[in-house]
Amino acid sequence: MLRNWVIFNKVPTEQLIRVKHIHVFEGGRSALYVTSGDIVYGVGANGNYNLLGLSGRHRQFSLVLEPVSVERLSLKSINTIAVGDYFGVANNTNGELYHWGRRMDKRRGILLPHQVKCPYFVVDVACGSEFFIILTKEQKVFFRGTFQQNDHPILEFTEVSSGLSVSSISCGIFHAAMITTDGQVYNCGYDHHATYRSWKFEEGLIPKKLDLREPCTQVVCGRRSTVCLLTSGTVWACGENDNLGVESENSVMKHPSKVKILEPIRELAATWFSNIFAASTWGGRIYCWGYKTRWPAVIADACVLIDAFRNKETPSSLGLVPVAPQLSPCASFNAKTTYRRSDVNLISPEVVAKLERSLSANDLTTSHYSQDKEIVEQNNTDSNGQAESSASKASQQAQSTSKSSKNLPPGLGLLITAGNF
Structure with a gap:
């Protein structure tokens, strides 16, 4: 799986096999990942705002060629990581919120990862360009930051769910979307219809309901668009028509339109x-679809959803993407390994042949089993009644042992006398 991103070629093999979760951003040029020991590492483009959250001299590097541990996020049981254009946020399993990068008030100075004083139990976070939203345990959504560069940032947590019971959240570059527990979708932020004129910042804090034909099960955000999955399995999209996959030439979709996918x-x-x-x-x-593809197209060699984002950033809707555990720390990590016969402890061909003979259909017949039993009893009687030389006794005992093994169920006697092979 990790071979889908070139950025992980810089990670040593002995560390790569311990990667547990990943978050790739900046178009695939940066990555934060968590190992099995709950240590967070950063590698790649760090930008001017320390988006990797590094400490010491590395926080001043715009490019980190080798993985460096993010000490202030390690051993914190991080659950979700989201990184925007100027800062990053994360939450852990204890509901704590962490922030790093540029200051929210846009003053000079770069912040290292630190716990934010938040009066709520945070279960999920999502990040836009200059803002982030949190979903609390009480199913409420709070906003912090600014939707546009020219707007004055909001430094206090401001509720944007307006009393709604929200189940999941997603962010675009200038807007956010949320889905309620009853399947309704609401947008807030910089006009999700992409009509940029006569827009006021205060309006962005008021959620606007999307007109959908049926309840929604999932909502995700593109750059300036919102895409919804309905209960019927159909996909609908609205916002800026930047390869939305809808049958319309309009540059802006003011109302949700169906995406051209013919199967659920x-x-x-x-x-x-x-x-x-x-x-x-x-x-x-x-x-x-999207990016450079207008219409949805099937990826022939893709097995899971994350395969669609090779060498690009990972979707925030997937959170920290889990990585399947690796079986061996081989040089060709995550590749198909060819095993030689000498590398595996196999049973010799002679033993296999004898096992096959012992489990043949002839051994399962009643007549064969009873004949062997009579022969064994007769041999035992003869051997006890005769007084022969020691050489003859040894020969008869070996014969008796060989035949008495057939007194056991087929195959079991062969295993017991396997030392005679």
């Missing part, structure tokens, strides 16, 4: 940095 969809994923959309069907096919 199981799950969605999207990223706003590269504006990529992906969907998995119940039949196992993976569709991808």
Whole structure:
């Protein structure tokens, strides 16, 4: 799986086999990952705002060629990581919130990862360009930051769910989307219809309901668009028509339109940095569109949804993407390994042949089994009644042992006398 991103070629093999979760951002040029020992590492482009959250001299590096541990996020049981254009946020299993990068008030200075004083138990986070939202345990959504560079940032946690009971959240570059427990979708932020005129910042804090034909099960955000998966398995999209996959030439979709996919969809994923959309069907096919592809197309060699984002950023909707454990620390990590016969402790061909003979159909017949039993009893009687030389006794005992093994169920006697092979 990790071979899908070139950025992980810089990670040593002995460390790569311990990677447990990953989060790739900046178009695939940066990565944060968590190892099995709960140590967080950063590698790749660090930018001007220390997006990797590094400490010491590394925080001043714009490019980190080798993985460096993120000490202030390690051993914190990090659950979700989201990185925008200027800062990053994360939450852990204890509901704590962490922030790093540029200051929220836009003053000079770079912040190292630190715990934010938040009065809520945070279960999920999502990040736009200059803002982030949190989903609390009480199913409420709070906003912090600014939707546009010219707007004055909001430094206090401000509720944008307006009393709604929210189950999941997603962010675009300038807007956010949320889905309620009853399947309704709401947008907030910089006009999700992409009509940029006569927009006021205060309006962005008021959620606007999308007009959908049926309840929604999942919502994801592109750069300036919102894509919804309905209960029927159909996909609908609205916002800026930047390869949304809808049958319309309009540059802005003010109302949700159906995405051109002819089979039911199981799950969605999207990223706003590269504006990529992906969907998995119940039949196992993976569709991808956006970026440079207008219409949804099947990826022939894709097995799972994350395969649609090779060498690009990972979708925030997938959170920290889990990595399958590796079986061996081989040089060709995550590749198909060819085993030689000498590397595996195999049973010799002679033993296999004898096992096959012992489990043959002839050994399962009643007549064969009873004949062997009579022969064994007769040999035992003869051997006890005769007084012969020691050489003859030894020969008869060997014969008796060989035949008495057939007194056991087929195959078992062979295993017991395997030392005679």
